[in-house]
Amino acid sequence: MRILITGGAGFIGTNVTLSAIKRGHTVLNVDCLSYAGSLTNLVSIEKHPKYSFEQTDIRDQDKIHNIFENFQPEYIFHLAAESHVDRSIDSAFTVLSTNIMGTCVLLDEFTKYWVKKDCPDNIVFHHISTDEVFGSVKNNIKFNEDTKYDPLNPYSVSKASSDHLVRSWINTHHIPAIITNCSNNYGPYQFPEKLIPLTITNALLGRKIPIYGDGKQIRDWIYVDDHVDALFSVMENGKVGETYMIGSDNECYNIDIVKNICRILDEKVPSDKSYDYLIEYVSDRPGHDRRYAIDASKIINELLWNPQVDIIEGLEKTVDWYLENKEWTSNILKEHKSNVRLGRGYRNN
Numbered sequence: 001m002r003i004l005i006t007g008g009a010g011f012i013g014t015n016v017t018l019s020a021i022k023r024g025h026t027v028l029n030v031d032c033l034s035y036a037g038s039l040t041n042l043v044s045i046e047k048h049p050k051y052s053f054e055q056t057d058i059r060d061q062d063k064i065h066n067i068f069e070n071f072q073p074e075y076i077f078h079l080a081a082e083s084h085v086d087r088s089i090d091s092a093f094t095v096l097s098t099n100i101m102g103t104c105v106l107l108d109e110f111t112k113y114w115v116k117k118d119c120p121d122n123i124v125f126h127h128i129s130t131d132e133v134f135g136s137v138k139n140n141i142k143f144n145e146d147t148k149y150d151p152l153n154p155y156s157v158s159k160a161s162s163d164h165l166v167r168s169w170i171n172t173h174h175i176p177a178i179i180t181n182c183s184n185n186y187g188p189y190q191f192p193e194k195l196i197p198l199t200i201t202n203a204l205l206g207r208k209i210p211i212y213g214d215g216k217q218i219r220d221w222i223y224v225d226d227h228v229d230a231l232f233s234v235m236e237n238g239k240v241g242e243t244y245m246i247g248s249d250n251e252c253y254n255i256d257i258v259k260n261i262c263r264i265l266d267e268k269v270p271s272d273k274s275y276d277y278l279i280e281y282v283s284d285r286p287g288h289d290r291r292y293a294i295d296a297s298k299i300i301n302e303l304l305w306n307p308q309v310d311i312i313e314g315l316e317k318t319v320d321w322y323l324e325n326k327e328w329t330s331n332i333l334k335e336h337k338s339n340v341r342l343g344r345g346y347r348n349n
């Protein structure tokens with residue numbers, strides 16, 4: 001298939017792009033290369049005959065129009081977004097503009113392309129979203145496809161808005177689209193300001209490891225390869241107009257994630273003291289959601305997708321990747337010297 005991937009130079013986008021090429025697809029990666037996107041992630045495929053890259057902002061309607069006209073995609077994975085809650089709290093404008101208006105531009109241009117007679121059959125616009133649109137778990141009921149939206153920070157509001165836009169296009173223009181909402185991802189190529197790579201990076205550099213509040217926020221972690229597999233399952237067997245929750249039933253307290261990483265590092269890179277002496281509790285993120293949890297029964301039962309990696313194995317694999325790719329992290333840190341956050345509690349230091 002000819003697949004248009006937006007945000008293919010970011011964390012999940014890189015893993016989707018590498019996997020798409022490995023699966024034999026032809027890929028056009030459209031990414032503006034914000035602080036979170038890097039072409040170094042894709043050097044292994046940059047000369048591959050089935051891979052091409054366009055540095056484009058998804059809000060640039062003319063360019064997006066030409067991309068649809070020239071590339072003639074058969075499937076779209078829409079991942080491009082501003083993805084960091086803390087950044088959205090500090091400054092919401094770019095997050096809202098990219099996540100909402102960028103999605104609007106893509107839907108608009110997709111629709112113009114799709115109504116044409118020569119548009120490929122079975123084309124699908126696949127919008128990749130998050131479980132954060134539901135806010136915190138209520139009454140101990142995990143998120144499912146019928147859970148009411150309740151986004152409570154600027155990032156989750158922007159993603160909820162983009163989901164609503166996609167549904168409104170399905171309802172009013174009848175476009176062939178699918179939405180997936182996934183839980184927290186971790187694994188190779190994640191920008192070192194999200195919890196897991198931040199912990200690994202800070203520990204290896206001997207820096208403090210910040211933990212928000214009491215560290216008892218619960219997230220439902222999924223190894224990025226499992227998410228990528230789920231996305232391809234949806235591409236191959238998903239039903240147009242449907243929504244699928246993606247999660248791998250690995251709920252953990254943030255503090256336990258950090259302690260486990262310290263334990264793994266103690267084994268792999270022993271130092272005088274255990275790395276957990278670096279843990280420092282800092283003031284909580286404003287409006288911090290307490291618990292996210294996904295009920296993935298629909299995709300498991302209907303599409304026969306099954307996650308393969310549990311949290312302990314996934315953390316081991318992730319730590320191994322960051323240890324084997326220290327140069328990747330140091331290049332990112334160098335490239336974004338003043339733009340990598342060590343955590344909200346440290347912003348004034």
Ligand SMILES: NC(=O)c1ccc[n+]([C@@H]2O[C@H](COP(=O)([O-])OP(=O)(O)OC[C@H]3O[C@@H](n4cnc5c(N)ncnc54)[C@H](O)[C@@H]3O)[C@@H](O)[C@H]2O)c1
Binds near residue numbers: 013030184
């Ligand atoms: N990371 C997670 O845990 C998670 C979980 C569920 C869903 N998601 C969703 O998956 C998608 C990818 O997340 P990620 O963690 O890989 O994010 P990321 O921040 O690592 O990557 C985002 C990519 O989008 C690009 N981008 C940003 N603004 C753009 C613009 N205006 N035009 C073109 N490209 C732009 C960036 O350059 C970057 O390459 C997002 O839509 C996010 O909401 C993420």
